[in-house]
Amino acid sequence: MTNKWTQLAVVGLLFFGTQSFAQKKLSFDEAWGRSQTVTQPINGYVGWADNDHYLEYNRQENSTYKVHVKTGHREIYVPAENKSTRVIIKKNDIFLQSADGQERQLTNSPDVEEQNPTLSPDGKYVAFTRKSNLYSVSVDNGSETQYTTDGTDVIYNGWSSWVYYEEILGRRTNYKAFWWSPDSKQIAFMRFDDTKVPMFPIYVSKGQNGYLEETRYPKAGQSNPEVKVGFVKVGDTNVVWGDFNEKDDQYFGEPYWSFDSKSIMVQWMNRDQTNLKFYSVNPLSGTKKEIYNEEQPTWINLDHDERITYLADNKHYILKSDKSGWAHYYLYTLDGKLLNPITAGDWQVSSLQFIDEKSKVIYFTARKENSATVDLYRVDYSGKNLKRLTFGDYTHQVSVSPDGKYFISTYSNVSTPTKVVLADNKGKVIKELADSKSSDFVNYKIGKTSYFTIKSDDGKFDLPVIITYPVDFDENKEYPVIMSIYGGPDAGSVRNTWKNTSNSPYGGLSQHWANEGIIQIECDHRASGHFGKQGVAWMHRNLGNWELVDYITVAKWLKAKPWVKKDKLLITGHSYGGYMTCLALTKGADYFDYGIAGAPVTSWDLYDTHYTERWMDTPQDNAEGYKNGSVLTYVDKYKGGLRILHGDMDDNVHMQNTIQLVDALTDRNVPFELMIYPGSRHGWSRSKVKYDFKERVRFYYQYLLEKPVPAEFN
Numbered sequence: 001m002t003n004k005w006t007q008l009a010v011v012g013l014l015f016f017g018t019q020s021f022a023q024k025k026l027s028f029d030e031a032w033g034r035s036q037t038v039t040q041p042i043n044g045y046v047g048w049a050d051n052d053h054y055l056e057y058n059r060q061e062n063s064t065y066k067v068h069v070k071t072g073h074r075e076i077y078v079p080a081e082n083k084s085t086r087v088i089i090k091k092n093d094i095f096l097q098s099a100d101g102q103e104r105q106l107t108n109s110p111d112v113e114e115q116n117p118t119l120s121p122d123g124k125y126v127a128f129t130r131k132s133n134l135y136s137v138s139v140d141n142g143s144e145t146q147y148t149t150d151g152t153d154v155i156y157n158g159w160s161s162w163v164y165y166e167e168i169l170g171r172r173t174n175y176k177a178f179w180w181s182p183d184s185k186q187i188a189f190m191r192f193d194d195t196k197v198p199m200f201p202i203y204v205s206k207g208q209n210g211y212l213e214e215t216r217y218p219k220a221g222q223s224n225p226e227v228k229v230g231f232v233k234v235g236d237t238n239v240v241w242g243d244f245n246e247k248d249d250q251y252f253g254e255p256y257w258s259f260d261s262k263s264i265m266v267q268w269m270n271r272d273q274t275n276l277k278f279y280s281v282n283p284l285s286g287t288k289k290e291i292y293n294e295e296q297p298t299w300i301n302l303d304h305d306e307r308i309t310y311l312a313d314n315k316h317y318i319l320k321s322d323k324s325g326w327a328h329y330y331l332y333t334l335d336g337k338l339l340n341p342i343t344a345g346d347w348q349v350s351s352l353q354f355i356d357e358k359s360k361v362i363y364f365t366a367r368k369e370n371s372a373t374v375d376l377y378r379v380d381y382s383g384k385n386l387k388r389l390t391f392g393d394y395t396h397q398v399s400v401s402p403d404g405k406y407f408i409s410t411y412s413n414v415s416t417p418t419k420v421v422l423a424d425n426k427g428k429v430i431k432e433l434a435d436s437k438s439s440d441f442v443n444y445k446i447g448k449t450s451y452f453t454i455k456s457d458d459g460k461f462d463l464p465v466i467i468t469y470p471v472d473f474d475e476n477k478e479y480p481v482i483m484s485i486y487g488g489p490d491a492g493s494v495r496n497t498w499k500n501t502s503n504s505p506y507g508g509l510s511q512h513w514a515n516e517g518i519i520q521i522e523c524d525h526r527a528s529g530h531f532g533k534q535g536v537a538w539m540h541r542n543l544g545n546w547e548l549v550d551y552i553t554v555a556k557w558l559k560a561k562p563w564v565k566k567d568k569l570l571i572t573g574h575s576y577g578g579y580m581t582c583l584a585l586t587k588g589a590d591y592f593d594y595g596i597a598g599a600p601v602t603s604w605d606l607y608d609t610h611y612t613e614r615w616m617d618t619p620q621d622n623a624e625g626y627k628n629g630s631v632l633t634y635v636d637k638y639k640g641g642l643r644i645l646h647g648d649m650d651d652n653v654h655m656q657n658t659i660q661l662v663d664a665l666t667d668r669n670v671p672f673e674l675m676i677y678p679g680s681r682h683g684w685s686r687s688k689v690k691y692d693f694k695e696r697v698r699f700y701y702q703y704l705l706e707k708p709v710p711a712e713f714n
Helices: 004-010 028-032 164-169 510-516 533-540 545-559 578-582 611-616 623-628 633-637 657-665 688-706
Strands: 044-050 053-058 063-068 072-077 086-090 095-099 103-105 114-119 125-130 134-139 144-146 156-159 176-179 186-193 201-203 212-217 227-235 251-253 264-270 275-281 288-295 308-309 316-321 327-331 338-341 348-356 361-367 375-380 395-400 406-415 418-423 429-435 449-455 462-468 479-484 519-523 564-574 593-598 640-647 673-677
Touching: 028 114, 028 510, 044 063, 044 395, 072 327, 086 114, 095 114, 095 125, 114 176, 125 176, 134 186, 164 611, 201 673, 227 251, 288 348, 316 348, 327 348, 338 593, 348 395, 348 623, 361 395, 361 657, 375 395, 449 545, 479 545, 479 688, 510 519, 519 545, 533 545, 545 564, 545 578, 564 578, 578 593, 633 657, 640 657, 673 688
Parallel strands: 479 519, 479 564, 564 593, 593 640, 640 673
Antiparallel strands: 044 053, 053 063, 063 072, 086 095, 095 103, 114 125, 125 134, 134 144, 156 186, 176 186, 186 227, 201 212, 251 264, 264 275, 275 288, 308 316, 316 327, 327 338, 348 361, 361 375, 395 406, 406 418, 418 429, 449 462, 462 519
């Protein structure tokens, strides 16, 4: 990062020059996005049909075309999945659906639902779970094989325990915890025993008596599920178990089959999450061989995406690790020998885009030029010949062709509306595909958005900031401020991208608030990921501390400006952002005036084991850290105006968090606002979203602007 932007923002706000022609403000509808003026809709560029055809989604027609990269010839695209057989659930049973829409029923158990039906790679079998047991069914004759028989309400085969679904395997799996081998002859799966995991009840208020929804949810320091890794042959009911002791306090990450299906790589981690090992496991015997061992003094992330990428040569894999303090790629042999780092330096890789095994080159995105932007690069396996392929001071979202010869970049920055180009793998732009900047752009006044950095109080970090200033900004006037944050470890939100005129992290309608005279700011702290793992590690055993220290630095920077109202700084966020908002209005109440906190964690002993202990260790080992990180510790310092929001059926951050904070605040007889959204989870149900938006608007007008809500919002 560079300090020139800080200087530019501080010294005179030079970017607010006068125009030589009259400009007009956006109307309410234009600021809302109902009428396009500043920008115009562009088609979506959603991937590749093949090596020579990219995909273009026409929004007006609601149609997708495949377009030839050289000739530009366009024709309607029919997705491959629409040409092939797929499996669906219908009336609790599995059906095979052919390309012509014909359906054939494979199972017949209408009273019991099958889950996650998954075709084998050769299309001959469908694996699924039913009542916590693992099955497969033959596509040819519908014969079923039941591999496990011990499934109960606390023992699940091929179906995730909640903490694995939420934190380790990921919500994208929909609780699926089984994996076909490439040769379609075997299935790997996990078996979970939740017997010792505490039950957390969620009260559902529907009906006359309501009912309890019960989930085995391990809170920090409590018992985790016991886990086994098993393997079955398709035609055999004999389960082979991996050579691990399920009684150990441990975690298993997503396993990776080898290309030849002869072995499977299993990720293992200790409960403290400081030691990651890869084991090559023989699925026929269950025997294991350690092939990788990593230890870190703080924690290691057990990623379910891109930790390991096997190469088709069946001899190597690429590892993504932040063991150096920054996320980088490393080349390993299958037996765990490090050949060399592929990337290195004080910057972060993001994701692999393409691997050219013939030329021994990888294409990847990274935050190298600036931590708030993303670019595409290529580099040899050896780590030599690193080259940036994208251009300018932009954030690029890229899609590389299947053969790696071309890529499409959708790019922008805070002052440049979104554009799209087609380029070759040397970085040469072949064709400009789209530009969302309208011809009327220069005719309108919009709130200027600027990206810059602010030095942390200890001088160690340049904290990234994006500000949208009011229309007709005048340094001699005072304006209220909305600060939008998230705040979680390695989860920064500041990106140097175009901020759509109608949508923003400040509750939508960013240009409406600019018209109304509100300053809008996004900011990230030292542990948000902009400064690598070595920055994130500042949070170890200390959640809530450095995040707030850095947010207070930004708050002090703001309130030192003559153009900021000294009693009108509002901070807002959801989930971890809700936690930080509550901390800001208690521990940091001398610097923040108002807050809107959605679904906040209020004390870390109320959240789950895997997420919380990664940063904090257990409450038993780090009692002081848990006390210092709890909002409840600082309720005596509360002042200002806090609005708390929570869904009563939140199965992630339980409403228990909000109830305990409300209990503490009411005991102290202090004013605050509370809104419970019935039937809502961690996000609000669709029927509540509109109401929530109107209430946020009301809050801004009542406390920041001190005037009635305009009729347009009714």
